[in-house]
Amino acid sequence: MDFNQNYFEIFGLPVTFKLDLDGLSRRYRELQKELHPDNYASSTEHEKRLSMQWSSLVNAANETLKSPQARAIYMLELKGVDIDHNPVLPPAFLMEQIELREELESLEDDPAGLDKLDTFKVRVKDVMSGLERQFEAVVNEDDEKALTAVYEMQFMTKLMASAHHLEEKLLDY
Amino acid sequence: MALLQITEPGQAIDPHLRKRAAGIDLGTTNSLIASVRAGVAETLPDQEGRHMLPSVVRYSEQGVVVGEDARVQAAEDPLNTIVSVKRLMGRGVNDVDTLGNQLPYEFSATEGGVPRIVTRSGEVTPVEVSAQIIRALVGRASETLAGDLDGVVVTVPAYFDDSQRQATKDAAQLAGINVLRLLNEPTAASIAYGLDTGAEGTIAIYDLGGGTFDISLLRLTRGVFEVLATGGDSALGGDDLDRAIAEWILQQCGHSEKLNPSQLRGLMMQARQIKESLTDKDEVDVRVDDKGLHFEGRLTRVQFNELIASLVDKSIKACRRTVRDAGVALNEIDNVVMVGGSTRVPLVIDRVHDYFGTQPLNNIDPDRVVAIGAAVQANILVGNKPDDEMLLLDVLPLSLGLETMGGLAEKVITRNTAIPTSRAQEFTTYKDGQTAMLVHVLQGERELVQDCRSLARFELKGIPPMVAGAAKILVEFRVDADGLLSVSARETSTGVEAFVEVKPSYGLTDEEIMQMLQSSFDHAQEDAEQRSLAEARVEAGRVIEALGNALDEDGEALLGESDIALLRGAIDKLGSLADGSDTRAITEGIEMLGKASEEFASLRMDVAVRKALAGRQVADIDSEYS
Ligand SMILES: Nc1ncnc2c1ncn2[C@@H]1O[C@H](COP(=O)(O)OP(=O)(O)OP(=O)(O)O)[C@@H](O)[C@H]1O
Ligand SMILES: [Mg+2]
DSSP: OOTTSOHHHHTTOOSOSOOOHHHHHHHHHHHHHHHSGGGGTTSOHHHHHHHHHHHHHHHHHHHHHHSHHHHHHHHHHHTTOOTTSOOOOOHHHHHHHHHHHHHHHHHTTOTTHHHHHHHHHHHHHHHHHHHHHHHHHHTTTOHHHHHHHHHHHHHHHHHHHHHHHHHHHHTTO | OOOOOOOOTTOOOOGGGOOOEEEEEEOSSEEEEEEEETTEEEEOOOTTSOOOEEOEEEEETTEEEESHHHHTTTTTSGGGEEEOGGGGTTOOHHHHHHHGGGOOSOBOOOSSSOOOEEETTEEEOHHHHHHHHHHHHHHHHHHHTTSOOSEEEEEEOTTOOHHHHHHHHHHHHHTTOOEEEEEEHHHHHHHHHHHHHOOOEEEEEEEEOSSOEEEEEEEEETTEEEEEEEEEETTOSHHHHHHHHHHHHHHHHTOOSOOOHHHHHHHHHHHHHHHHHHHHOSEEEEEEEETTEEEEEEEEHHHHHHHHHHHHHHHHHHHHHHHHHHTOOGGGOOEEEEESGGGGSHHHHHHHHHHHTSOOBOOSOTTTHHHHHHHHHHHHHTTSOTTOOOEEEEEOSSOEEEEEGGGEEEEEEOTTOEESEEEEEEEOOSSTTOOOEEEEEEESSOSBGGGSEEEEEEEEOOOOOOSTTTOOEEEEEEEOTTSOEEEEEEEOSSSOOOEEEEOOOSSOOHHHHHHHHHHTSSSHHHHHHHHHHHHHHHHHHHHHHHHHHHIIIIIHHHSOHHHHHHHHHHHHHHHHHHHSOOHHHHHHHHHHHHHHTHHHHHHHHHHHHHHHHHHHHHHHHHHHHO
């Protein structure tokens, strides 16, 4: 056991995009049952420190694996793909982005904005699921296509963040 | 010094060796202490049978008075009677300015730093006032449990930021107790609820107390209490409902001048009574007759609801955001549990019902659950239940970040990240030959530095001069299970290392705390020495016991005979040092033993990790066949 294992290994999982999320969270709880600092409340300082490091690592691994986008990026990193290089996005995707952005902006002054925002978010999620399937289909065959899917996911995540931002504004936080 | 005995493997814990542990709910309005006795967690009453201790501290001519006796004097002696001090914890003088005239105290005019309240016993800080409340509770517990407490879990609102948490921990330290853990109040409540009902699934804990509001979403699975997300407002509670009524009364009186402290306090107390009556009654008669204040009339529930609607809405908005952060749908939430005295307000119950679409549960005592949950956790952490399966997994309530160019806050760890956690971010220099870098640590969700809470500022010096952008500075954030942060910064591109580690401070330095500790003794010097000796001995005892237990459990499996003998020898050595009275020798002995056992500790951790994975495989097989 060492700190250099990859996140999948920590959970004893094969490196695949499709994950059984219930299984992941079950494994997560089991690991923390052994490693969380509360188990070491009356241990030596060194053990406390180690348990804090391990527990933090398991938390980071869980957070990465449970989010499809973070998991996708992580898989590309494991494969050594340069994720800072931006692929060219298909025009159709960009058009869709512009439309979605415009739609989101129009909700700001819409009296039924909050309700429409809920529908909007469902749509963003649907696009996101499509991108996940796309990534899964190409991740082992075509790095460039996989990277494109991830890049598109990032666009959608930003869009979702803007939707949340607007929601907070409409709820006036 | 107490004789240290080590439990043989397989031997049940001898009742005489059972440790005394307690959970403290340090509330804005009421505080409680609870303990597990004969397997049952219960709150401990005072001699008059009262469980709740009003969180009121009066500096009287005869000395410090805490609780009900202080509370009844609050309007007569407002300047020396401190109520709702929790609202000031971890806050600076500037925050007090924004809380404004609502506080009938005199603050001493110190620039920056911690607000100091002027009383007849001198200036006191919120940390000291809180320490008085903790002392009163601990005194009660030591009496009931017939001995000093070995360890205490203190609860804090889940939405407390780092400064507020640190201040609470300091208050406990000042009260002279061993803090096992800071525990989030809704998480503590969920333990009590979970153990009481045996329920599993997703629950929401809605905790509206006297001064703070928390909403936490948790998943309960086989003894694991996993917080999915948390949110709230650390300045929203019953006090604000009282204020809404008080303002209404002033309006009715046609009064616009500043009230004197006594009037203000009296009015707030009256408002609270009116509010509590409106829980059961549809309307309440209101009568005020006090120097310039005259009004006779009534307040109906309907009017009251209007007065507080926006406050209750604020809490529902926080729920909405937290549900979203948790990534659960409303219909996936199995139960909503109400905690805190203010969840008795009918409008609160209605709004929570409307939003979650389910009747909230208030059948478990909303006043005591937090203390009871904390007691259960304290009992485990102190070591009374070695094989317990319970585990709490909590999250960071507010994002942590750094100031970047242009007064912007860049997030390093986002809110609702599971803790403990650590994250590093790389920065670089922006000027040629730059040898120092200012690191400004922030907490909050907003984009501008000025809208976030400033936790710490420090300078990383000694960066070797290089062209702009060549230096690599790694800033690492670490958050422990209490939600407390420490930050370090390191220059990594050259062999040279500049390293700074700070714990954010909310204005009180460690030295100031030490000073307060010392001045709380009569013969400061002598007693302080006695105290450090006593503390060193207790710590030595803890280390000896921890390592002894570890050797009993795993020594033979992991170490050769000579290594075991070496460690046992080192344990004995520390034992005899602890019998002596040389504090420094004991402290050094503790350090030596720690170093000597590091290798063993690492081996044990490896085993734990392997066991965790093995346990998983067994569970997998289970679920395949079930
Ligand atoms: N019957 C009631 N109706 C309305 N409000 C009530 C009732 N009983 C108590 N309260 C209010 O509950 C508040 C105290 O609740 P509680 O004891 O849970 O707070 P606390 O734990 O001290 O505060 P916090 O958790 O915010 O630090 C007070 O504002 C009090 O007026
Ligand atoms: Mg409370």
